Amino acid sequence: MMKSTKLALLAATMLGTTxxxxxxxxxxxxxxxxxxxxxxxxxxxxxxxxxxxxxIKVTFAPSAPTEYNAVLNSKLDAGTAGDLVTCRPFDASLxxxxxxxxxxxxxxxxxxxxxxxAKAAWSTDDGSATFCVPMxxxxxxxxxxxxxxxxxGIEAPKTxxxxxxxxxxxxxxxxxxPMAMGAKDQWEAATMGYTNIGPNYWKGEEGRLALIxxxxxxxxxxxxxxxxxxxxWAPYLGDGYEAQAYPDSQNLFTLGRAxxxxxxxxxxxxxxxxxxxxxxxxxxxxQNAGDECYISDHTDIGIGMNAKxxxxxxxxxxxxxxxxxxxxxxxxxxxxxxxxxxxxxVEMEDPLAKEFVSWRENCKSTIRPAHQILSRGxxxxxxxxxxxxxxxxxxxxxxxxxxxxxxxxxxxWYEPQQ
Amino acid sequence: xxxxxxxxxxxxxxxxxxxxxxxxxxIMIIPLFSTLQLAMYSDVENxxxxxxxxxxxxxxxxxxxxxxxWNALKNNTWFFIVHMIVQNPIGILLAALLSSPRLRMRxxxxxxxxxxxxxxxxxxxxxxxxxxxxxxxxAPNLLDFVGLKSLFQPWLGKxxxxxxxxxxxxxxxxxxIPMMLIYAxxxxxxxxxxxxxxxxxxxxxSQFWKVKLPLILPAIGIISILTFVGNxxxxxxxxxxxxxxxxxxxxxxxxxxxMFRTFFGFQLQLGDPNLGAAIATAMxxxxxxxxxxxxxxxxxxxxxxxx
Numbered sequence: 001m002m003k004s005t006k007l008a009l010l011a012a013t014m015l016g017t018t019x020x021x022x023x024x025x026x027x028x029x030x031x032x033x034x035x036x037x038x039x040x041x042x043x044x045x046x047x048x049x050x051x052x053x054x055x056i057k058v059t060f061a062p063s064a065p066t067e068y069n070a071v072l073n074s075k076l077d078a079g080t081a082g083d084l085v086t087c088r089p090f091d092a093s094l095x096x097x098x099x100x101x102x103x104x105x106x107x108x109x110x111x112x113x114x115x116x117x118a119k120a121a122w123s124t125d126d127g128s129a130t131f132c133v134p135m136x137x138x139x140x141x142x143x144x145x146x147x148x149x150x151x152x153g154i155e156a157p158k159t160x161x162x163x164x165x166x167x168x169x170x171x172x173x174x175x176x177x178p179m180a181m182g183a184k185d186q187w188e189a190a191t192m193g194y195t196n197i198g199p200n201y202w203k204g205e206e207g208r209l210a211l212i213x214x215x216x217x218x219x220x221x222x223x224x225x226x227x228x229x230x231x232x233w234a235p236y237l238g239d240g241y242e243a244q245a246y247p248d249s250q251n252l253f254t255l256g257r258a259x260x261x262x263x264x265x266x267x268x269x270x271x272x273x274x275x276x277x278x279x280x281x282x283x284x285x286x287q288n289a290g291d292e293c294y295i296s297d298h299t300d301i302g303i304g305m306n307a308k309x310x311x312x313x314x315x316x317x318x319x320x321x322x323x324x325x326x327x328x329x330x331x332x333x334x335x336x337x338x339x340x341x342x343x344x345x346v347e348m349e350d351p352l353a354k355e356f357v358s359w360r361e362n363c364k365s366t367i368r369p370a371h372q373i374l375s376r377g378x379x380x381x382x383x384x385x386x387x388x389x390x391x392x393x394x395x396x397x398x399x400x401x402x403x404x405x406x407x408x409x410x411x412x413w414y415e416p417q418q
Numbered sequence: 419x420x421x422x423x424x425x426x427x428x429x430x431x432x433x434x435x436x437x438x439x440x441x442x443x444x445i446m447i448i449p450l451f452s453t454l455q456l457a458m459y460s461d462v463e464n465x466x467x468x469x470x471x472x473x474x475x476x477x478x479x480x481x482x483x484x485x486x487x488w489n490a491l492k493n494n495t496w497f498f499i500v501h502m503i504v505q506n507p508i509g510i511l512l513a514a515l516l517s518s519p520r521l522r523m524r525x526x527x528x529x530x531x532x533x534x535x536x537x538x539x540x541x542x543x544x545x546x547x548x549x550x551x552x553x554x555x556x557a558p559n560l561l562d563f564v565g566l567k568s569l570f571q572p573w574l575g576k577x578x579x580x581x582x583x584x585x586x587x588x589x590x591x592x593x594x595i596p597m598m599l600i601y602a603x604x605x606x607x608x609x610x611x612x613x614x615x616x617x618x619x620x621x622x623x624s625q626f627w628k629v630k631l632p633l634i635l636p637a638i639g640i641i642s643i644l645t646f647v648g649n650x651x652x653x654x655x656x657x658x659x660x661x662x663x664x665x666x667x668x669x670x671x672x673x674x675x676x677m678f679r680t681f682f683g684f685q686l687q688l689g690d691p692n693l694g695a696a697i698a699t700a701m702x703x704x705x706x707x708x709x710x711x712x713x714x715x716x717x718x719x720x721x722x723x724x725x
Contacts, residue, residue, distance in 0.1 A: 069689075183666065379482060396577060
């Protein structure tokens with residue numbers, strides 16, 4: 001008697017589980033480096049998708065940002081990666097496509113919602129294949145403590161001269177550290193320093209494309225000056241900034257100890273939550289009033305499909321949804337500071353995010369110079385820029401030496417520069 | 419009959435060794451040889467091609483790679499030297515103090531000093547990163563307290579200090595191991611020997627130098643070789659505190675981080691498993707040479723005292 005009951009129970013459980021498994025006909029896993037976004041995916045984005053597509057279950061499984069590429073590459077080689085893969089822009093993803101890890105998505109219906117510029121970050125050099133759906137770009141600039149500015153009677157600077165005048169004034173007053181930036185996590189100096197203010201000097205796309213074509217060199221004035229500018233920041237940074245890490249800088253600013261934060265727009269969500277003072281933002285200052293301004297509006301994140309996935313149809317459905325206007329508005333508003341690349345107009349609610357995106361109207365957009373093509377070889381130009389920018393900020397290397405190191409490294413493998 | 423017993427005894431040896439040999443072969447020896455094999459290949463248009471020693475030629479000859487390699491090796495050597503001149507003498511000193519019969523609360527000290535060795539590298543690294551932080555750390559305040567604030571430096575952010583600081587953190591963490599081994603060696607010295615020494619009028623410091631130290635030399639040798647292997651395989655502490663670019667300006671880059679960066683790639687730099695395997699092979703060779711020098715050059719000359 002007991003035995004048969006147990007058997008019946010066992011059978012029921014097994015049938016039961018197979019029953020549910022049949023109803024859930026597809027499960028998708030997303031690989032990502034944005035571990036900060038876990039709750040937003042779990043609470044907003046995935047429920048919105050699942051409500052519309054009841055047959056598909058989605059899991060967001062991020063890893064640490066600095067380890068993402070290593071983890072993803074090994075997982076893809078071993079065949080254990082998730083069905084969907086968030087894509088870094090340009091070469092990192094292009095090599096995944098060339099190795100056959102990502103599928104061409106050019107025929108996806110909603111791909112038409114994106115401009116060629118948006119798609120360029122995830123297309124082959126000749127544009128014949130696009131392997132990730134563009135999700136968002138991030139804009140660089142400076143975020144400041146508006147309360148502190150008011151207290152000290154200063155306004156957001158427009159020109160370089162005003163910028164240093166503001167820094168000097170904050171320093172004289174002594175209540176605040178003028179600027180929160182450290183040299184320890186080298187990417188901070190390169191990303192929020194060099195490629196933040198740089199486009200105004202190398203004239204955005206003009207300089208970037210000239211570098212790729214081999215018409216300009218990194219030792220040219222327009223590429224050295226921004227390094228020299230970073231070196232001038234040192235006296236306005238906090239004590240021991242040489243060992244100050246990126247999270248330290250964030251904390252210095254949100255705790256109200258520093259007045260200006262050289263930023264990327266991805267900070268907006270975190271700062272809104274953590275800072276209890278009013279925030280403002282200004283674009284990288286230009287040399288003379290009225291100069292044409294350039295901003296780093298970097299295509300940062302896309303999403304593609306693992307070529308070895310068993311759920312091709314479900315994955316394509318999801319990717320198509322990522323290309324939709326619904327996703328664009330949902331994403332831009334859940335993650336203020338990640339600006340949708342979609343052609344659809346997205347209404348944003350966050351004032352700081354609106355401020356950042358408004359710069360697109362007056363300034364010319366460009367992307368970070370090392371990302372397209374120039375980081376294909378060894379030494380990797382972007383990693384070198386991290387190192388050189390941090391060295392220059394620490395005063396351990398002169399801007400000229402730093403620029404020469406970058407140029408020599410690039411010329412070491414990149415033919416147009418030889 | 420006698421022959422049969424002999425045979426079955428030998429058979430037993432094989433059976434009992436088999437599990438260990440099989441497991442060791444599967445998870446140590448085969449991977450070791452496949453690493454060697456991986457180092458001989460190269461990725462050409464997404465397929466693996468046999469290139470012989472070309473990866474090693476790049477590693478030692480191409481300035482792009484060899485500069486980084488020698489820099490890492492140099493840093494590694496310094497890392498090892500700091501351990502040898504700081505960790506082992508302190509370990510011996512602590513063990514000598516612990517074995518002193520007049521010391522009270524001996525087991526408390528022993529445990530307190532040994533505890534950091536069971537901590538994870540990541541925890542130790544993170545804790546020290548916080549302690550030494552110029553912004554929030556306790557180090558600047560403590561120095562200020564005793565009026566030495568001017569001595570404070572952002573140690574982990576300066577090229578001149580970062581590697582030594584990290585080596586000292588590692589010493590702090592692992593000083594318990596030489597202490598324990600030498601403590602055990604000191605305890606195993608028979609009392610008769612020490613009493614005989616005392617009868618000859620050798621006491622105190624000279625007893626330590628003339629009697630105890632020669633007796634614990636083999637233990638010190640073992641500790642040195644363990645330190646050597648551990649240091650040249652080190653990776654975790656540097657990665658946890660300085661990241662894979664081993665800043666500032668590669669001043670803390672050691673073979674482990676260099677290998678990681680090359681093998682798995684970092685940020686936009688794509689991984690090159692073949693060259694990474696070549697670095698791993700070089701690390702293996704360095705450790706093998708070091709251990710061989712010790713085994714054939716030093717250990718055979720160490721005198722062993724039979725009691």
